Structure formats: C-alpha cells, structure tokens
Amino acid sequence: IESEWAGLSVDHPPIYKLNRVFKNGWNPRKISDLCIAFERELHKNLADADFLITTKDNEKPRTIFPLEIALDSIRSGFNVGGFLRTAEAFGVAKIHFLGYSSLPTDPSVQKTALGTESKIDFQTWPTREEFFAILGKTHYLVALETSETAVPITQSWPKKPTVLIFGNERFGLDHTALKSVNEIREIPLFGQKNSLNVVVSAGVVIHEWI
Numbered sequence: 353i354e355s356e357w358a359g360l361s362v363d364h365p366p367i368y369k370l371n372r373v374f375k376n377g378w379n380p381r382k383i384s385d386l387c388i389a390f391e392r393e394l395h396k397n398l399a400d401a402d403f404l405i406t407t408k409d410n411e412k413p414r415t416i417f418p419l420e421i422a423l424d425s426i427r428s429g430f431n432v433g434g435f436l437r438t439a440e441a442f443g444v445a446k447i448h449f450l451g452y453s454s455l456p457t458d459p460s461v462q463k464t465a466l467g468t469e470s471k472i473d474f475q476t477w478p479t480r481e482e483f484f485a486i487l488g489k490t491h492y493l494v495a496l497e498t499s500e501t502a503v504p505i506t507q508s509w510p511k512k513p514t515v516l517i518f519g520n521e522r523f524g525l526d527h528t529a530l531k532s533v534n535e536i537r538e539i540p541l542f543g544q545k546n547s548l549n550v551v552v553s554a555g556v557v558i559h560e561w562i
Contacts, residue, residue: 425451428459434551
C-alpha cells in the first residue's frame with residue numbers, strides 16, 4: 353500500500369494509528385489492528401473467509417470419537433466448509449453427503465474449510481435410502497430438527513456409534529428421513545428466533561455429545 357500511503361499526513365488516522373500501536377513494540381495482534389485501520393480508510397473490506405490465524409495447528413494426531421455426521425442437501429458451500437472445519441476440530445470420524453450437498457472438492461467449501469477437507473474422511477451416497485439402510489444397521493441415527501417429538505440434546509446420549517443428521521438450511525429434513533432415524537433431537541432455545549445457523553447448531557450438538 354506504499355503508493356496509497358504516500359499521500360497521507362502524519363495526522364491522518366492510519367499514520368496516527370501506526371505511531372500509537374508500535375510505540376511499545378509490536379506483535380501479530382498489533383499488525384492486525386493496523387491492517388484493519390488501513391483497510392477501513394481505503395475502503396477495502398475483508399472478503400468472506402479472509403481470517404488472520406494467530407495460532408498454529410496441533411501437530412499431534414487427532415482424537416477421533418465414534419461420532420459421524422450426515423449432511424442432507426446443505427445448499428451453501430460455505431456452510432459445508434464450516435461443517436468440515438467444525439467436525440475436524442471436534443474429532444468427528446466421518447462426514448456423509450446426501451442429496452445435493454456441496455462436496456469437499458468445491459472451491460466455496462474449501463474457502464471456509466481451511467484445509468480440513470483433506471483431514472477428515474467423507475463418503476457420498478447415491479440415495480438416501482441406501483444410506484439409511486446401511487448405516488441404520490451399525491449406528492444410532494439422530495436427526496437434528498425442531499419437532500414436537502424431539503428430545504433435548506441435553507439429555508443423556510446412548511453409548512453407541514452415532515450419526516448426527518443435518519438437513520437443508522431452509523427446509524430441514526423431510527418426513528422420510530425423520531421416520532428413518534432412531535430419534536429426533538433439538539437444541540433448547542430461549543429467544544424469540546426459534547432457529548440457529550446450521551453450522552452453529554452442529555458445533556453445539558457435537559460438543560454436547562462429546
């Protein structure tokens with residue numbers, strides 16, 4: 353930004369910010385603060401997923417739990433990337449892709465997955481029927497959906513290999529899927545808005561299961 357910096361006076365907000373934040377030394381957080389000041393002044397807003405990571409990834413092997421998740425027609429590639437990142441961080445063993453969910457090879461998925469698309473196993477299924485027929489024999493299937501018959505996620509979970517199933521951001525899971533699971537669970541909410549972003553929901557439920 354040298355050419356754009358040249359025309360700014362010492363009293364200009366970004367230059368004043370530079371003098372102030374480096375008065376007692378510098379660190380990555382100060383660099384971040386400085387960049388934000390210049391970006392705002394030059395009207396260069398951050399794009400989606402342009403995050404500054406200030407901590408290193410763990411070098412030790414992942415802890416993997418007997419927990420998997422299934423994504424049924426998740427429309428947004430950015431949400432799918434969020435699922436991958438969340439699942440990898442919490443030790444989820446595998447992700448299943450149903451319907452028209454974006455896949456880990458999609459650039460929009462990779463933008464928010466931040467490399468986790470290569471660190472977690474995944475499987476695509478040609479039909480929902482095949483998924484439920486096969487996984488239903490080996491796993492406890494739980495649909496995450498608001499329903500009159502739903503059990504709060506705060507209740508104890510069966511000590512079995514489990515698959516958490518998340519539906520479309522707008523329409524959720526269809527009746528066929530809800531009839532094919534062992535139970536339906538929901539997150540207790542206390543606000544007027546009776547919904548959460550699907551990836552936020554996944555983080556809450558996975559952590560509660562663990």
